[in-house]
Amino acid sequence: METSLVPVVSFNFSMAEIDFGFVDNRTNSSPPDxxxxxxxxxxxxxxxxxxxxxxxxxxxxxGNIIVVWIVLAHRRMRTVTNYFLVNLAIADAMVATxxxxxxxxxxxxxxxxxxFVYCKIARCLGVxxxxxxxxxxxxxxxxxxxxxxxxxxxxxxxxxxxTIIAFVWVIATIICLPLLIYARTKDLPCKDGKRTICIxxxxxxxxxxxxxxxxxxxxxxxxxxxxxxxxxxxxxxxIKLWVSHAPGESSSRHREQLKAKRKVVKxxxxxxxxxxxxxxxxxxxxxxxxxxxxxxxxxxxQEIYMFIYWLAMxxxxxxxxxxxxxxxxxxxxxxxxxxxxPGVKWKPEDSIDAPRPSTLSSYASGHSxxxxxxxxxxxxxxxxxxxxxx
Numbered sequence: 001m002e003t004s005l006v007p008v009v010s011f012n013f014s015m016a017e018i019d020f021g022f023v024d025n026r027t028n029s030s031p032p033d034x035x036x037x038x039x040x041x042x043x044x045x046x047x048x049x050x051x052x053x054x055x056x057x058x059x060x061x062x063g064n065i066i067v068v069w070i071v072l073a074h075r076r077m078r079t080v081t082n083y084f085l086v087n088l089a090i091a092d093a094m095v096a097t098x099x100x101x102x103x104x105x106x107x108x109x110x111x112x113x114x115x116f117v118y119c120k121i122a123r124c125l126g127v128x129x130x131x132x133x134x135x136x137x138x139x140x141x142x143x144x145x146x147x148x149x150x151x152x153x154x155x156x157x158x159x160x161x162x163t164i165i166a167f168v169w170v171i172a173t174i175i176c177l178p179l180l181i182y183a184r185t186k187d188l189p190c191k192d193g194k195r196t197i198c199i200x201x202x203x204x205x206x207x208x209x210x211x212x213x214x215x216x217x218x219x220x221x222x223x224x225x226x227x228x229x230x231x232x233x234x235x236x237x238x239i240k241l242w243v244s245h246a247p248g249e250s251s252s253r254h255r256e257q258l259k260a261k262r263k264v265v266k267x268x269x270x271x272x273x274x275x276x277x278x279x280x281x282x283x284x285x286x287x288x289x290x291x292x293x294x295x296x297x298x299x300x301x302q303e304i305y306m307f308i309y310w311l312a313m314x315x316x317x318x319x320x321x322x323x324x325x326x327x328x329x330x331x332x333x334x335x336x337x338x339x340x341x342p343g344v345k346w347k348p349e350d351s352i353d354a355p356r357p358s359t360l361s362s363y364a365s366g367h368s369x370x371x372x373x374x375x376x377x378x379x380x381x382x383x384x385x386x387x388x389x390x
Contacts, residue, residue: 041302046108049306053104056314060096063320064089070333074352077329080161081264084140085323087165088133092316095129098122100313107306112198116185119198123183124176130279131172131222137272138226139164141233144265148237175221178214212290219283223276230272237265267326271319278315281308 041049067089071077102114102122112119143156156164182202187194202210241262285308289295298304323330329352339346 041108045303049104049108052310053100053313056310056317057096057100059320060100060314060317061093063317064093064096066334066337067320067323067330068093069337070330070352074329074333076353077333078158080143080156080158081140083158083161083165084136084143085319087168088136088319091129091132091136092319094125095313096316099125099129100316103309106198107302107309110195110197112185112196114198119185120180120183122198123179123200127176127179127218127222128169128172131175131218132168134222134226134275135168135171136165137268137275138230139168140268141230141272144237144268145233148261148265149240175218212286215286219286223279223283227272227276234265234269234272238269241265263326267322270322270326274318274322275315278318279312282312 068086071082071086099122102118103126105114106112114122139161143161146153147155179200182200183198184201185196185198186201187196200211202208202214204210241258285305295301320334324334325331332346332350332352335344335346335350336352338344
């Protein structure tokens, strides 16, 4: 009987990649031709995909490393919100350097070149970083909610923020453990030798119900639930900042602080919206593939999937652009870091730690004084100048 090799594509949420299996309709079981099994694109298409992914990896890795440097190297940037942004940048840099290049190679060639151990690591890293990212965004939303909606409550301390960050990574590690356990390499016999692939082999098989329900649980925990909670949180915050106005809130100091708070919230809303947009096609693909498996056999499924995968992974490079666009201090930091590039102008007086011209005057109007029990004068932390909001 004539050989018919039909590609079957299975998306795994943690890895964000395509596994190509093949259904052999022959009655005998002689090894197939691996060259027929491998989906090879024209050289020009491979070059374009390599360029697209390469640019994304460089921008994501470089941009997020600069974000980490801006916060940790400048005293004025070491705020609770910025510590969370550092954690987000670390997760994005990890996925760009330790996950995407290897998965892209697998997508392009349908061969896993990187061994058994890194197959497990790569499988785990995808879900580890995306869960760390979305939980970090949730922590920022909670911090903004408490600071703006309940300003009389104690603000989150830096030590508590660091504890939350550690807890986020512990939870993300626990969630990705099944991938670490069940990921393995598999050698497929071919007429001209063998080819190695990296797959998840669950207790009920390779393309299994376990795999689907793990993906669904990951969607709920790392997408739908946190995004729904953040939508509610930022809606309430937005009403508080843009709609509600208490009597006596017309002083110049209050207007300055309100403007700064709005900037921070706008920036975080843009970050969350881009995360939701970039990852939505991935989840739609998973759900559609479960009930309409014929889409895996469409002629251009690999090109479609590679774009979906690129879009999801490109979220790791968008945040540095947002910070640079919407925050003056991050913009100064990027100019300083990239001052060697043509067209980037930076002067020492543009340093992040340099006081603004209005700092001294705003300090007097922006800090309320109160007497401590021993009669000394102290300033309230909650009434810090608006420039210190982020």
